[in-house]
Amino acid sequence: MSYQMLVLLSFVLFAIGMVGVAMRRNLIIVLVSLELMLNAVNILFVSASRYLHTMDGQIFVIMVITIAAAETAIALALVVKVFKMVGMVKIDDLKKLKW
Amino acid sequence: MISHVLFAIAAVLLILTYIYAVVAGNPVYSALSMGAAFFLTSFLFVLLGAPFLAAVQVIIYVGAMLIMFLFIIMIFNLNKEAAAPVRYKVSTIVSYILIMLVLLVSLFMARGVLKMPGGFTVVGFGSAENIGFNLMRYYVLPFELASFVLLVGVFGAITFVKKRTKI
Numbered sequence: 335m336s337y338q339m340l341v342l343l344s345f346v347l348f349a350i351g352m353v354g355v356a357m358r359r360n361l362i363i364v365l366v367s368l369e370l371m372l373n374a375v376n377i378l379f380v381s382a383s384r385y386l387h388t389m390d391g392q393i394f395v396i397m398v399i400t401i402a403a404a405e406t407a408i409a410l411a412l413v414v415k416v417f418k419m420v421g422m423v424k425i426d427d428l429k430k431l432k433w
Numbered sequence: 434m435i436s437h438v439l440f441a442i443a444a445v446l447l448i449l450t451y452i453y454a455v456v457a458g459n460p461v462y463s464a465l466s467m468g469a470a471f472f473l474t475s476f477l478f479v480l481l482g483a484p485f486l487a488a489v490q491v492i493i494y495v496g497a498m499l500i501m502f503l504f505i506i507m508i509f510n511l512n513k514e515a516a517a518p519v520r521y522k523v524s525t526i527v528s529y530i531l532i533m534l535v536l537l538v539s540l541f542m543a544r545g546v547l548k549m550p551g552g553f554t555v556v557g558f559g560s561a562e563n564i565g566f567n568l569m570r571y572y573v574l575p576f577e578l579a580s581f582v583l584l585v586g587v588f589g590a591i592t593f594v595k596k597r598t599k600i
Contacts, residue, residue: 354455362460404586411593
C-alpha cells in the first residue's frame with residue numbers, strides 16, 4: 335500500500351467518473367458520476383493525510399462531504415423541477431438556453 | 434502484509450463498482466453501485482487510519498445521499514433509459530483526453546512528492562477527538578462557512594420545488 339498505488343487508484347477512479355459525466359445522457363447518472371469523482375478526490379486527501387502525518391487532509395474531506403451534500407440537494411431539486419417542466423431527464427432535451 | 438492484500442481487494446472492487454455505476458443502463462442500479470463504492474471507500478479509510486471519516490462516509494453518503502437519489506428515482510419513475518444512452522461527440526472526447534493529459538502532466542511534475550516513505554499512523558490519529566480539536570482550533574472559519582452553505586442549500590432546494598401560491 336504505497337503512496338504511488340493510492341494516487342494511481344484515485345486517478346483511475348477520477349477518470350472513470352469523468353467518463354460518466356462527459357458521455358452519459360441520463361441526468362441522474364451524470365449526478366452519480368459527479369459524486370463518484372468527489373469520492374475519488376476524498377481518497378487522495380486521506381492518503382496524503384496519512385503519508386504527510388497531518389490532519390489537514392481529513393479536515394478537507396469533511397468540508398468536501400459537506401459541500402457535496404448541499405450540492406446534491408440542490409441538484410436533485412433541479413432534476414425534479416426539470417422533470418415536471420419537460421417530462422424527461424435527458425440532457426439533450428434541455429436545449430432552450432442553448433445559443 | 435495483510436493490509437496489502439486487503440488494499441488490493443478493495444481497490445479492484447472499487448474500480449469494478451465505479452465502472453458498473455457509470456455504464457449501468459438503469460439509474461437504480463447505478464445508484465446502488467454508487468452505494469457499494471461508498472462502502473468500499475469507507476473500508477479503505479479504515480485501512481488508511483481514518484476511522485471517524487469512515488463512519489461519517491457511511492452515515493452521510495450511504496445514509497442520506499443514496500437514499501435521496503433512490504427516493505427521487507422511484508417517486509418520479511425516472512428509471513427509463515434513452516434509446517441512445519451515450520453521447521459520442523468529437524468535442525467531448527477531445528476535451529476529455531486533454532483534461533486527462535493535464536492531470537497526467539501534473540502528476541509527472543509532482544513525482545518527487547510521490548516518493549514518500551511508507552506511512553504510519555500513531556494512536557488516535559484519525560479519531561473524533563483529534564478531528565474535533567483541529568476543526569475547532571485551526572479551521573473555525575471554514576466550519577462556520579460550511580454551515581452557512583448547508584443553510585443556503587436547504588433554502589435553495591425548497592425554493593426550487595415549491596409551488597407558486599398566491600397569498
